[in-house]
Amino acid sequence: MIRFALALVCALTLALPARALDIRQVTSEGGLTAWLVEAHDIPFTALRISFRGGASLDAEGKRGATVLMTGLLEEGAGTMDSQTFAEAAEGLAAEFGFDVGDDTLDISARFLTENRAASVDLLREALVNPRFDEVAIDRVRAQVLSIIASDAQDPNSLAGERLSGLIYGAHPYGSSNNGTAASLKALTREDLFDAKARVMAKDRIVISAVGDITAAELGPLLDNLLGGLPDSGAPMPPKVTPAFDGSVSVVDYDSPQSVVVFGQAGLAMDDPDFFAAYLLNQIIGAGGFSSRLMDEVREKRGLTYGIYTYLVPKDLAEVWMGSFSASNEKVAEAIRIVKEEWTKAATGAVTEAELADAKTYLTGAYPLRFDGNGQIAEILVGMQLSGLPPEYIETRNAKVEAVTKDDITRLAKRILDANALSFVVAGKPVDLK
The missing domain is CATH 3.30.830.10 (Metalloenzyme, LuxS/M16 peptidase-like)
Incomplete structure (x- = not known):
């Protein structure tokens, strides 16, 4: 019933005309900055967090580590295994999303105001204390390997990867974020913790919040949610000039x-x-x-x-x-x-x-x-x-x-x-x- 309630408020959240948005910049005591749009007509908040760098921050020889790590963030955290974590989110009607691309690792969260504190605590465990259990690693690794095998038979993926390799060369943009079957199979649990530390750091966070939350409430929420992350991550890769030669x-x-x-x-x-x-x-x-x-x-x-x-x-x-x-x-x-x-x-x-x-x-x-x-x-x-x-x-x-x-x-x-x-x-x- 609670899950239905969240789906209902999401459906009822009205489109806001661009000119009606009142964007406030909020800085927490811990120095985290976010853009906030308050909308108190419905007891629901959407939170978006991006970490600059994304899969481009894979360590040398560890291609696919950030993708695999991101897929494991909701597969257990703290004292909770993957099933317990999923059940806790379900009970709170909280929805979390984790995705990674060339330039960012993105986290989305949606939660009801009445469950805000508990939902943020649960998400904090995923971001700060992921478990990376071996059984979960094996399961998610198998899923990524399946994607790699599927891409190898997909002409759209084949064409896109070939062009990326030609124009970007050895730059991270020049290879698939998923890595290869060989690189993915070689990744260890320690590699995943290293991948997390490389990208999920406070010096590259971008944050926005929209919904039933005030600036006074958002600042402490951010410090609680993200304060436990390291101050800095891996250096960003250099810019690259794509090599288009008319071929x-x-x-x-x-x-x-x-x-x-x-x-x-x-x-x-x-x-x-x-x-x-x-x-x-x-x-x-x-x-x-x-x-x-x-x-x-x-x-x-x-x-x-x-x-x-x-x-x-x-x-x-x-x-x-x-x-x-x-x-x-x-x-x-x-x-x-x-x-x-x-x-x-x-x-x-x-x-x-x-x-x-x-x-x-x-x-x-x-x-x-x-x-x-x-x-x-x-x-x-x-x-x-x-x-x-x-x-x-x-x-x-x-x-x-x-x-x-x-x-x-x-x-x-x-x-x-x-x-x-x-x-x-x-x-x-x-x-x-």
């Missing part, structure tokens, strides 16, 4: 259809031309059936069911990516059309209608992201990770509207390079040079 690489995969990923260098979110790139990307390939690539590759020629592009501003590198699938006989032509459209886009010429449509979509879709406490907490953490100020929520759409055709022309001529656009094809493409 076409093929991963042999027996299928009547090929998966294609492609990309070139991108730009950071704090780049003055980022919003021009955001709009141009919408015009080129992110706008669904209104995008140029969808029109040329699918609508006019029927070479694919869908093609998309997207900006990926990572912490240590920036890329501009795209992907599509096509029958082996059509891949070569599809790639040719993509290169032609990339060359046209590099001139920066866009029509008034294209620019207006892109602005209408991007400004209209933005408020829809704020559809609940958990989503808002995630957005606030993302803003902090990107170095954006609290007022960005209010000014973002104005920045989109302010982009001119001249801005896009300048950006396109500066960034887009069809000669550097690199492709990886997983399949058996026909007549592809």
Whole structure:
């Protein structure tokens, strides 16, 4: 019944218009800083915590350690084994989520106000005193090994991993966060404690809270929850310049259809031309059936069911990516059309209608992201990770509207390079040079 109550308050939490958010910065006595949005209409709070570095902080020769460690955080803590921990969370109607990517280890928590203290104490045990029992290690390791085996048979994973290896080389971005079967099997319990210490430290925490909690209550909560973590973790990896050389690489995969990923260098979110790139990307390939690539590759020629592009501003590198699938006989032509459209886009010429449509979509879709406490907490953490100020929520759409055709022309001529656009094809493409 309590679990149902939490699900109900999550469903009833109303979407908050971006302009209605009152973001306060809270600093605890222990020096932890968080962004807070108070919403006291429902007795429920969403908490989001991110640790910079994520899986990129794996120790040398220990690839996959951070992924395995993260998967074990809810598999027992303190005096509780995995089943006891799960039962305690269930009894409190508390929901915890643990995830890790290239740049961050992310923790989400949702709890009722009446169970706040007990829920935070339970989460603290997971973050500060995980058990890493051998039986749990074996179980979660088997799950990750299953993912690795599945990825080895998935053309999307094969293409993505090949491209990452080509453009990032020996940098952590160049290999799978899961590691290899060999590296994962070699990890010990001690390696997992080391992985935790490398990433879960107070010098890289970013925090947000949204819901039924005040600034006076949040500060002590954070010190209780995170005060037991070490002050500092492992040094961050260096930035890396992706090596796009205009090549076409093929991963042999027996299928009547090929998966294609492609990309070139991108730009950071704090780049003055980022919003021009955001709009141009919408015009080129992110706008669904209104995008140029969808029109040329699918609508006019029927070479694919869908093609998309997207900006990926990572912490240590920036890329501009795209992907599509096509029958082996059509891949070569599809790639040719993509290169032609990339060359046209590099001139920066866009029509008034294209620019207006892109602005209408991007400004209209933005408020829809704020559809609940958990989503808002995630957005606030993302803003902090990107170095954006609290007022960005209010000014973002104005920045989109302010982009001119001249801005896009300048950006396109500066960034887009069809000669550097690199492709990886997983399949058996026909007549592809």
